[in-house]
Amino acid sequence: MKQLAISCLLISLSLAVFSQAPDPVFNDKVGHMESTNFLKKLNFREHDHAGDTDFLYQRMEWEINPSVKFIRGKVTTHFKAEKEEVASVTFDLHDSLTVDSVKHQSGNPVYLHAGNLLNIYLPKPLLKGETDSLSIYYHGVPHDSGFGSFVHSHHNGTPVLWTLSEPYGAMEWWPCKQSLMDKTDSTDIIVTTPEPYRTASNGILVSEKTFGSRRVMHWKHRYPIAAYLVAIAVTNYTDYTDFAEISSGKEFPVVHFVYPEYLDKIRPNTAVTLEAMRLFNSLFGDYPFSDEKYGHAQFGWGGGMEHQTMSFMGSFGFELIVHELAHQWFGNYVTLGSWKDIWLNEGFASYATGLAYEHLLDGFWWPRWKSMNVERIVSQPGGSVFVDDTTSVSRIFNGRLSYSKGAYLLHMLRWMLGDEIFFQAIRKYLSDPEVAYGFASHRKVEEHFEAAAGRSLRNFFDQWYYGEGFPIYSLWYNAGSKDSRLQVKVTQKTSHPSVPFFDIPVPLRVYGPGEGDSIDFRIEPEDLGKTIDLLVPFQVRKAVIDPDYWLIRKTDGITGVIAPGNRLPIRVSPNPFNDQITIDPPPGEEIKMVQVFDQLGRLVYSRVPEKNEIHPQLFPGMYILKIRTSDQILETKIIRQ
Numbered sequence: 001m002k003q004l005a006i007s008c009l010l011i012s013l014s015l016a017v018f019s020q021a022p023d024p025v026f027n028d029k030v031g032h033m034e035s036t037n038f039l040k041k042l043n044f045r046e047h048d049h050a051g052d053t054d055f056l057y058q059r060m061e062w063e064i065n066p067s068v069k070f071i072r073g074k075v076t077t078h079f080k081a082e083k084e085e086v087a088s089v090t091f092d093l094h095d096s097l098t099v100d101s102v103k104h105q106s107g108n109p110v111y112l113h114a115g116n117l118l119n120i121y122l123p124k125p126l127l128k129g130e131t132d133s134l135s136i137y138y139h140g141v142p143h144d145s146g147f148g149s150f151v152h153s154h155h156n157g158t159p160v161l162w163t164l165s166e167p168y169g170a171m172e173w174w175p176c177k178q179s180l181m182d183k184t185d186s187t188d189i190i191v192t193t194p195e196p197y198r199t200a201s202n203g204i205l206v207s208e209k210t211f212g213s214r215r216v217m218h219w220k221h222r223y224p225i226a227a228y229l230v231a232i233a234v235t236n237y238t239d240y241t242d243f244a245e246i247s248s249g250k251e252f253p254v255v256h257f258v259y260p261e262y263l264d265k266i267r268p269n270t271a272v273t274l275e276a277m278r279l280f281n282s283l284f285g286d287y288p289f290s291d292e293k294y295g296h297a298q299f300g301w302g303g304g305m306e307h308q309t310m311s312f313m314g315s316f317g318f319e320l321i322v323h324e325l326a327h328q329w330f331g332n333y334v335t336l337g338s339w340k341d342i343w344l345n346e347g348f349a350s351y352a353t354g355l356a357y358e359h360l361l362d363g364f365w366w367p368r369w370k371s372m373n374v375e376r377i378v379s380q381p382g383g384s385v386f387v388d389d390t391t392s393v394s395r396i397f398n399g400r401l402s403y404s405k406g407a408y409l410l411h412m413l414r415w416m417l418g419d420e421i422f423f424q425a426i427r428k429y430l431s432d433p434e435v436a437y438g439f440a441s442h443r444k445v446e447e448h449f450e451a452a453a454g455r456s457l458r459n460f461f462d463q464w465y466y467g468e469g470f471p472i473y474s475l476w477y478n479a480g481s482k483d484s485r486l487q488v489k490v491t492q493k494t495s496h497p498s499v500p501f502f503d504i505p506v507p508l509r510v511y512g513p514g515e516g517d518s519i520d521f522r523i524e525p526e527d528l529g530k531t532i533d534l535l536v537p538f539q540v541r542k543a544v545i546d547p548d549y550w551l552i553r554k555t556d557g558i559t560g561v562i563a564p565g566n567r568l569p570i571r572v573s574p575n576p577f578n579d580q581i582t583i584d585p586p587p588g589e590e591i592k593m594v595q596v597f598d599q600l601g602r603l604v605y606s607r608v609p610e611k612n613e614i615h616p617q618l619f620p621g622m623y624i625l626k627i628r629t630s631d632q633i634l635e636t637k638i639i640r641q
């Protein structure tokens with residue numbers, strides 16, 4: 001599909017492959033990249049002729065033997081002239097590949113293959129709107145960039161070959177249009193391999209036939225696809241199929257191509273795909289490729305890659321499965337229009353992963369996802385979500401910025417706008433005909449959030465998308481009086497000079513004397529730095545900033561004055577004790593240090609306990625137990641029986 005360009009982590013845990021427990025990876029691509037040091041600069045340049053034509057259809061016929069790193073192919077492209085007098089058609093094609101011939105209905109047109117471009121000169125220039133077609137015959141040993149565009153490897157002694165073109169590697173193995181301004185509307189991929197091997201690819205499997213020692217698999221895809229999302233993987237796959245459905249009740253297949261030796265281990269893990277599909281259908285609108293399929297193909301790379309309708313998976317943990325599925329909406333159905341805006345792919349997919357933790361798992365994982373991401377983002381003082389250097393793969397796929405901070409921009413918008421407006425904005429963005437099955441710009445997302453919010457969000461995006469750093473808050477409060485008035489002052493400094501002030505509301509939670517007594521306030525940006533009075537329906541025991549991790553922030557100290565008698569006690573039991581003492585701090589307080597002194601005041605035990613239990617080895621007698629929590633210090637007598 002031609003559109004004017006308006007304009008895949010998680011460090012995989014070693015046990016993540018088959019563990020039933022979620023694997024809190026941070027990004028699909030970053031972990032592997034960091035481990036394999038793909039830090040080299042790339043030299044892909046968008047050429048001037050990408051807008052001359054609209055690619056309507058491509059038929060790829062490839063011969064692959066996974067035991068050899070080599071490709072031979074014929075790629076037929078049907079295109080329409082987008083300008084008057086289109087005299088040549090330009091493909092991105094790496095110089096490491098050899099063009100054997102080019103065929104046109106009129107014969108063999110002249111072509112020039114140099115500088116990673118293949119220019120084919122048409123016998124007669126096309127007028128705007130006219131269509132034509134060309135077939136390119138080529139072969140060679142593909143060059144590799146990025147995450148490994150065309151990789152030959154082994155599993156259990158069997159050869160496997162896969163492609164992974166993001167961001168600039170498509171041209172390294174097939175003639176394509178790599179600029180993010182034109183999707184090919186329709187494709188057929190026909191791969192011939194030695195008979196023991198099978199090919200996984202985009203779309204639906206139309207036929208699988210063997211001819212003597214050769215097998216031919218034909219995949220048909222009738223949705224627009226960006227060049228970097230076209231992919232094949234070839235090995236001795238076995239497969240199984242589940243079925244998902246969209247809101248109308250229409251079913252479509254979810255196919256899994258896996259290495260035979262892993263079938264029994266992987267199968268139980270992929271069930272979550274259907275649950276996540278239901279969740280994303282309800283949050284974002286129906287799965288965008290439901291006339292065909294969704295699928296997984298196992299491959300030997302350390303992360304995952306969201307190839308359209310067929311994600312390639314290095315492991316099958318919860319997080320990677322839901323992350324790659326989310327990309328089908330964010331990345332594939334609506335594709336970034338520039339690598340500067342990678343958050344449209346990775347930030348959204350990472351946030352969708354968080355939403356899967358929130359909705360599909362128990363209450364432990366969602367808070368953990370949030371705190372881990374905030375800790376990761378604030379581990380360095382600067383860095384923007386906006387990518388200023390798109391020649392660096394490591395910068396584009398920076399896990400801290402493109403994934404975690406990108407995801408957290410969305411979480412903060414949700415905090416500012418509320419769930420209803422937030423999800424409405426996302427659904428409107430996805431269904432916008434200017435971006436559906438095409439490309440989007442950062443500005444387009446901004447416009448949809450602004451339309452839903454009914455106000456400008458320019459400051460928000462200037463500060464959080466283009467700007468660097470985060471606020472560092474400190475809190476002072478006074479609940480020393482006996483009435484229900486709480487005096488509060490929240491102040492902000494920032495971690496990076498590019499943003500002197502973040503004008504985002506700050507969540508504040510105030511705790512009362514009972515177990516469940518708490519009340520939430522929202523400190524508006526104009527009230528930061530001022531002492532304000534809040535009315536509280538109980539005697540205040542404690543106040544904290546942003547306990548639910550709505551914001552990217554650090555806190556730089558809390559000073560509170562509490563009325564005497566309002567503090568809940570730390571409980572110690574049993575007393576007397578034999579070998580174990582359990583310490584229960586009030587809710588929200590953390591034990592920082594436990595010490596035991598004998599009657600002569602000598603320190604006999606000191607520990608930062610991992611649990612709320614200690615096991616001091618003491619002689620029978622009386623001792624002084626001193627406990628320091630995040631909020632208070634307790635000294636009490638204990639007796640060892």
Ligand SMILES: [Zn+2]
Binds near residue numbers: 008028323327345346
């Ligand atoms: Zn991703």
